[in-house]
Amino acid sequence: CHPQSTKNWFCWGDSAVGKSSLVLRFVKDQFDDFRESTIGAAFLTQTLPINDELAVKYEIWDTAGQERYKSLAPMYYRNANCAIVVYDITQAASLEKAKSWIKELQRQAPEGIVIALAGNKLDLAQERRAVEKSDAESYANEMGLLFFETSAKTAENVTELFTAIANKLPLQ
Numbered sequence: 001c002h003p004q005s006t007k008n009w010f011c012w013g014d015s016a017v018g019k020s021s022l023v024l025r026f027v028k029d030q031f032d033d034f035r036e037s038t039i040g041a042a043f044l045t046q047t048l049p050i051n052d053e054l055a056v057k058y059e060i061w062d063t064a065g066q067e068r069y070k071s072l073a074p075m076y077y078r079n080a081n082c083a084i085v086v087y088d089i090t091q092a093a094s095l096e097k098a099k100s101w102i103k104e105l106q107r108q109a110p111e112g113i114v115i116a117l118a119g120n121k122l123d124l125a126q127e128r129r130a131v132e133k134s135d136a137e138s139y140a141n142e143m144g145l146l147f148f149e150t151s152a153k154t155a156e157n158v159t160e161l162f163t164a165i166a167n168k169l170p171l172q
């Protein structure tokens, strides 16, 4: 039984990009093809060892992407240690929205917050990709963000995304 470091996570992005699906994949290793849009926000937790000595308890706020909930976001990122901003690689507009929300986080969120950009629905890349990986990745590098393309459906890069962020957080 490891000592625990508790970290507060904030998940943000346009509606239907797959935020809830990513969190559910990470926490319960499940996926649904038909998932209802989140109302307000959902709170989930997961505890995983990150090395021989320490476990990280992830306390995750999975927020609603619909525009009418936008004003609630500061309530959740105010205490966040890290944020995952998600877009859908098949919807270019969702990356534009992610960029504006990243700007807001960099202005308003607590100092030292670790921000990751995740391009989700990677399983649809071959047929429906609308955002080039290199474009999103160079934007992320410029802004100093971690970057992953993920699939909540196949689980590709999901654990990698969460553990890469955890590894960038100061442990205490």
Ligand code: GTP
Pocket: 013, 014, 015, 016, 017, 018, 019, 020, 021, 022, 032, 033, 034, 035, 036, 037, 038, 039, 063, 064, 065, 066, 120, 121, 122, 123, 124, 150, 151, 152, 153, 154
């Ligand atoms: P809001 O709660 O409205 O903000 O949406 P959300 O970002 O939480 O999206 P949600 O997880 O509800 O997923 C929306 C739809 O996309 C659902 O039908 C999911 O099954 C589907 N979906 C999510 N992730 C993936 C993925 O990686 N691949 C594919 N093919 N579909 C996905």
Ligand code: MG
Pocket: 019, 020, 021, 036, 037, 038, 062, 063, 064, 065
């Ligand atoms: Mg949701």
